[in-house]
Amino acid sequence: MKTIIHKATDRGYANHGWLQANHSFSFAQFYNPDKIQFGALRVLNDDVIAPSMGFSTHPHDNMEIITIPLKGTLKHRDSMGNTWETIEAGEVQVMSAGSGLMHSEMNAKTDEYLSLFQIWILPNKQNVEPRYDQQFFKAEDRKGQLQTLVSSIDNQEEGLKIHQDAKISRIDLDEASTFTYTSLSEKHGTYVMNITGEVSIDNNVLESRDAIGVSNTTEFSIQSITPSQLLFIEVPM
Template sequence: MKTILHKASDRGFANHGWLQANHSFSFAQFYNPEKIQFGALRVLNDDVIAPSMGFSTHPHDNMEIITIPLKGTLKHKDSMGNKWETIQSGEVQIMSAGSGLMHSEMNAKTDEYLSLFQIWIIPNKTNVTPRYDQRFFNEEERQGKLQTLVSSIDNQDEGLKIHQDAKLSRIDLAQGQNYTYNTISKSHGTYIMTISGDVTIHNNMLSTRDALGVSETDSFTINTNSNAQLLFIEVPMS
């Protein structure tokens, strides 16, 4: 088993006033040659957006983009005809940028901050027709068991679909409750983001917003030191 530990305090940070952004990988003005990507995972941004603020219309192409609001409500419009769709905490949004699109994303609330993860995954097919989807995921369905949020468009697994042999999932574990994660294959790696809590994985201790990349294994075990919420991003490593 191969592991790489990314402490929360070592992430890139940008304070734009309206946006507080933490970057797990090189992004915008943050550049670290040792943190370009983890396999097909290119971006994991942990953003806090001020009320009524957000990202004005801008382009994307050939990227699978997943947004997970953790607190608050996001609103989205794009060149595919979606007009200010709202995505609330508990929902997940996916967007296959494919051959190219334009979109805007804003905090839908005027009186509260929006906290979210934005994830970019390099696709296994380029210049596909752009597509958009979103879905609500019940918190109760990830208590002590894996809840699949996103998987490959080429298989019949549950969850939203993207153009990559990847899997995004969440689990909420109680203190003292352990869990063994089984990978798609040994050629995949899994990036574990600790949303909250304290866990130990293969002698690596993780606290809130710490992350661990695990590869070259078909399984690994999480030992919880407190109640914990975890996000798994499993991607091909080559």
């Protein structure tokens, strides 16, 4: 098994006033040649957006974009005809940029900060027709068990779909519990973001917002030290 540790304090950071951004991988003005991507995972941004602020209309193409609000409400509009769709904490949004689209994202609240993860995954098909979807996921369905949020458009697993043989999932663990994660294949790697809490993976202790990339294995074990919430992003390497 191969592992790589990304501590929360080693992420790229940008303070734009209205946006506090933490970058797990090279993005915008943050560049680290050792942090370009993890397999097909290109971006994992941990953003906090001020009330009524956000990203004005901008283009994307040939990227699978997944947004997970953690607190607050996001609103989204795009050139596919979606007009200010709201995405609440508990929901997940996917957008296959494909052959190209324009969109904007804003904090829908005037009195509350928005906290979210935005994930970019390189697709396995180019120039597909752009598509958009969102879905609500119950927190109780991931207590002590894996909850699949996103998977390949080519399989029948529940959850949202993207054009890549990838899987995004979450689990909430009680204190002093153990969970074994099973990979799709040994050719996949799994990037684990510890959202909150403290866990141990392969004798590496991860605190809140620390991450570990695990590859060259079909399974690995997690021991929770405190109550913890974990995000798994499994991608082809």
